[in-house]
């Protein structure tokens with residue numbers, strides 16, 4: 584089933600990933616959970632939980648709650664992680680290496696199938712899991728010859744190269760970019776971009792730390 588972006592807010596998807604993580608923990612000792620219990624762990628209201636989950640269908644049983652393993656299955660299906668998604672890393676500096684050398688960072692449903700850089704001194708080097716760093720100019724050929732879809736890239740180039748590198752990726756068929764750079768990419772509306780910025784998150788954290796109300 585396809586969901587229209589306009590109908591679903593980013594926050595709902597963010598919460599969906601949080602529900603999944605909580606459900607996986609709770610599954611270790613419970614088979615069912617109701618919206619009140621889930622809302623307490625999420626620090627939200629039960630109405631919010633019911634509203635979020637009802638965006639995607641009618642999963643709960645009135646008076647009984649949700650079957651946890653079924654709900655996990657449904658959320659994984661919605662997030663498309665019940666199958667393996669192929670991902671390439673573009674830019675294998677400190678950040679790219681941190682990701683490629685620690686596959687756990689990707690979690691369930693994703694595998695790195697290619698690593699690309701423009702640095703001639705890096706190209707040809709074999710890094711974790713026997714993946715060779717390839718020339719970034721070879722993304723198109725790589726995608727065409729790979730047995731499976733490769734639509735997603737993690738962009739970890741220097742900020743100054745971000746827009747150029749992203750445009751090249753799009754020209755070569757990439758449809759979704761996890762943007763690790765702080766550059767605000769401008770790409771067509773058919774391209775999905777999600778930005779990750781640890782520094783911005785720390786600033787946000789700091790604001791809330793400084794403005795925390797005393798209990």
Ligand SMILES: NC(=O)c1ccc[n+]([C@@H]2O[C@H](COP(=O)([O-])OP(=O)(O)OC[C@H]3O[C@@H](n4cnc5c(N)ncnc54)[C@H](O)[C@@H]3O)[C@@H](O)[C@H]2O)c1
Pocket residue numbers: 673674675676677678679699700701702705719739740741742744747748762763764765779780781782
């Ligand atoms: N998301 C975060 O929270 C976070 C944290 C730290 C750094 N960053 C950002 O991540 C990016 C990478 O940082 P780093 O410390 O790994 O930098 P780095 O200089 O160590 O590595 C950058 C790599 O990108 C390669 N590169 C440059 N232009 C390229 C292009 N057009 N195509 C392919 N490869 C190219 C370089 O050869 C190099 O290997 C930067 O934009 C940095 O600001 C993000």
